[in-house]
Amino acid sequence: xxxxxxxxxxxxxxxxxxxxxxxxxxxxxxxxxxxxxxxxxxxxxxxxxxxxxxxxxxxxxxxxxxxxxxxxxxxxxxxxxxxxxxxxxxxxxxxxxxxxxxxxxxxxxxxxxxxxxxxxxxxxxxxxxxxxxxxxxxxxxxxxxxxxxxxxxxxxxxxxxxxxxxxxxxxxxxxxxxxxxxxxxxxxxxxxxxxxxxxxxxxxxxxxxxxxxxxxxxxxxxxxxxxxxxxx
Amino acid sequence: xxxxxxxxxxxxxxxxxxxxxxxxxxxxxxxxxxxxxxxxxxxxxxxxxxxxxxxxxxxxxxxxxxxxxxxxxxxxxxxxxxxxxxxxxxxxxxxxxxxxxxxxxxxxxxxxxxxxxxxxxxxxxxxxxxxxxxxx
Numbered sequence: 462x463x464x465x466x467x468x469x470x471x472x473x474x475x476x477x478x479x480x481x482x483x484x485x486x487x488x489x490x491x492x493x494x495x496x497x498x499x500x501x502x503x504x505x506x507x508x509x510x511x512x513x514x515x516x517x518x519x520x521x522x523x524x525x526x527x528x529x530x531x532x533x534x535x536x537x538x539x540x541x542x543x544x545x546x547x548x549x550x551x552x553x554x555x556x557x558x559x560x561x562x563x564x565x566x567x568x569x570x571x572x573x574x575x576x577x578x579x580x581x582x583x584x585x586x587x588x589x590x591x592x593x594x595x596x597x598x599x600x601x602x603x604x605x606x607x608x609x610x611x612x613x614x615x616x617x618x619x620x621x622x623x624x625x626x627x628x629x630x631x632x633x634x635x636x637x638x639x640x641x642x643x644x645x646x647x648x649x650x651x652x653x654x655x656x657x658x659x660x661x662x663x664x665x666x667x668x669x670x671x672x673x674x675x676x677x678x679x680x681x682x683x684x685x686x687x688x689x690x691x692x693x
Numbered sequence: 694x695x696x697x698x699x700x701x702x703x704x705x706x707x708x709x710x711x712x713x714x715x716x717x718x719x720x721x722x723x724x725x726x727x728x729x730x731x732x733x734x735x736x737x738x739x740x741x742x743x744x745x746x747x748x749x750x751x752x753x754x755x756x757x758x759x760x761x762x763x764x765x766x767x768x769x770x771x772x773x774x775x776x777x778x779x780x781x782x783x784x785x786x787x788x789x790x791x792x793x794x795x796x797x798x799x800x801x802x803x804x805x806x807x808x809x810x811x812x813x814x815x816x817x818x819x820x821x822x823x824x825x826x827x828x829x
Contacts, residue, residue: 597696597699601699604702607706611710629714629717630714633710636706640700683717
């Protein structure tokens, strides 16, 4: 049974995701950030699918669990595509676009294949423990990818404030989610204590991205020492 | 074992990303000039705002009406200020450089609060001036 806070987070996430899509289009950044807009559009669509599933089958039904698990995995893979797009932007000065695209294709295909195999192997018995372990591994790949991207940004002294904000928000989301899954895996008895972590983190990502597109102009710059919190 | 490693690595990465995100968000107000009006109201004597001024600035902010969006921003910054305060207290003896870094972050938070207060006061004065020009 869902409570008022569940509904609040649900509606807030949906509105924020729609807002990000609107912000990307209205700030004329669609050509540069179309993966972000597509990811947020898909996430908003998934919220609607979840709603239909819950009203039709109920929140504790196996159908809803299966849809929740599959759509979550697909969205994470889509988020990897967003990271790859950020990599391309960070490396835009160098002529290695082809290699990034190749590496990205391999990574996304391998993740999708691994997910398919894992889901097929556990078909009909998608246990809570399996879902937690799978989520932990998938999000950890995201943490590593974002961390490497952050290292690249610092190494090349990237100054585009919007890109920096987007990557940092993504890093907070991936690392927070991976840590939450890992804690749930380590301490299964504390499952109820962590039940709000994922929805809250899922709401914070579109919020941070919407604020970035709203408040940080494309030509805004940020310096390395400012990110480290030092004075020049 | 793997879950524990993932947990530790993700938590450290989370802290690093969170702190960098907060720094990036506070950069826009770091070099903003404060008006004499806000300096006088908040009792800011020096050229820069002191880290300890944050609490007083926050009290003035709650007294001054403004947009709801800024309330959420200020609450997030207040949370970050408290987090830095804990780091500052923990590291003061053993790691003075980390304590100084946290203090710099707290100063950025105070500067942010002062800039938001300045904007709110300017907006209120503008509204009052407009009302005085066009009384109902």
